[in-house]
Amino acid sequence: MSGGIQRKIFNERAMQNPTSAPELANIPYTLIACVNQYDELLMVQRTKAPFAGCWNFIGGKIEAGESPSSAAIRELNEEAGQTTTLRRRVQFRGIALWPIAGMQFHYLGMYLFLYRCRTTDAETRQFAMLDEGVTAWIHLDLLLDGSSLKLVPNFDLLLPYLLDSRKNPCIVCHEVTDVGVRLIWNAVIPKATRDIATSPHSSKFLNVDDLRGFRNAR
Numbered sequence: 001m002s003g004g005i006q007r008k009i010f011n012e013r014a015m016q017n018p019t020s021a022p023e024l025a026n027i028p029y030t031l032i033a034c035v036n037q038y039d040e041l042l043m044v045q046r047t048k049a050p051f052a053g054c055w056n057f058i059g060g061k062i063e064a065g066e067s068p069s070s071a072a073i074r075e076l077n078e079e080a081g082q083t084t085t086l087r088r089r090v091q092f093r094g095i096a097l098w099p100i101a102g103m104q105f106h107y108l109g110m111y112l113f114l115y116r117c118r119t120t121d122a123e124t125r126q127f128a129m130l131d132e133g134v135t136a137w138i139h140l141d142l143l144l145d146g147s148s149l150k151l152v153p154n155f156d157l158l159l160p161y162l163l164d165s166r167k168n169p170c171i172v173c174h175e176v177t178d179v180g181v182r183l184i185w186n187a188v189i190p191k192a193t194r195d196i197a198t199s200p201h202s203s204k205f206l207n208v209d210d211l212r213g214f215r216n217a218r
Helices: 068-080 084-089 140-144 155-163 191-198 208-217
Strands: 028-035 040-046 058-061 091-098 110-118 133-139 170-177 180-188
Touching: 028 068, 028 155, 040 058, 040 068, 040 140, 058 068, 068 084, 068 110, 084 110, 091 155, 110 155, 133 140, 140 155, 155 170, 155 180
Parallel strands: 028 110, 091 170
Antiparallel strands: 028 040, 028 058, 040 133, 091 110, 170 180
């Protein structure tokens, strides 16, 4: 990739250790960064709220009884017509968290499982207008150069975690504010949790204590 990925610096904000926490809202999503041999990233331009008109990664809600990795493959199939032959090339890259509106800031809210994969030239590059938006291959240089492309607010923060396969998968807690995206904390994910996220048969999700434990151990 020309120029490489320049990781942006985000201010870290200290979080109080909560003495008690409500049940984590079980709103699991999956997100996958699909890159081809030309260093183009498969993106979808949303036509619906939130972030209508913005380009985003492929992703969506994890269905009941579905494993995170299986959900990533399903979303890729549904939104871009990619095939399940990609399954062996899907890599777990982490979990992103953000607070639910109206909750205390240090309480964790929605979360999504992050994956990446690399396609071959033989795999489909034909896309259609879908309910969620329009899919297209966009070169990483164009996505990184601050051009006129309108991206979802947390794109710049999540991209390095998704694409840098040399680093261990991380849990990334962040917030989206009126002035931009802010990294709150991050930590390397233990192997046991990586196994949950990579197994096509696991539908086990995390709870508040799991996530708070990652933060305290960082």
